Amino acid sequence: MEVLNLLNRRYATKKFDTNRKIAETEVALLKDAVNLSPTSYGLQLYRLLVIADKDTKEKLKPLCWNQQQIEECSHLFVFCSFKTYEEKFVDDYIELMSKTHRVELNTVKGYGDFIKKKIAEKDKYELQSWMEKQTYLAASNLMLACAELGIDSCPMEGFDAPDVDAFLQLHEKNLTATVMVATGYRHPADDTQYAPKVRIGAEQLFIRV
């Protein structure tokens, strides 16, 4: 099964080859893969920064536990979720849905009201956590798309979000960094690529009721 080959090929790359950069045409494909990711209700309550600039990556490294992937990768995808929710997000989405499906706004308004009602049941902390969770599925799609294109990646949570937010001026946009994916090409000297995957057995992973 091809997808299993891709999933086996993918590994959390520790050392990227700094001489190899991802072509912009492929970066565009990766962006499409992120945009096609599923999100709760379809709201897409996150935004991304894609950082290829050497100086910015160098400055980010100390804010990311000094992990070398930050500066050695070709493109760093920074997933940012909104810090606070506004009903306007739903209004904008419903308007986009009406335009995209070419239907009158009032035919989809009920769906918007339903979404608003369900979201209103969440408290402030549940809301923030729910918005953050959305980014992880998109990060996963990005890594699978990378694998298909022969591009390597590393999902990264090892960073100090308040410092990263301040450096990237995310507060002003009501955003906070939740997860990053460093992308590029594995260095032959990255030993982790040769190690077998450490995984529990299926009988342990898939439990019975």
Ligand SMILES: Cc1cc2nc3c(=O)[nH]c(=O)nc-3n(C[C@H](O)[C@H](O)[C@H](O)COP(=O)(O)O)c2cc1C
């Ligand atoms: C949400 C998340 C955050 C992670 N953060 C880091 C990180 O900051 N640095 C790193 O080197 N690896 C990070 N990893 C990689 C994991 O350690 C790795 O996926 C795991 O050990 C399994 O190895 P494999 O991905 O190579 O199969 C992260 C993985 C996930 C899913």
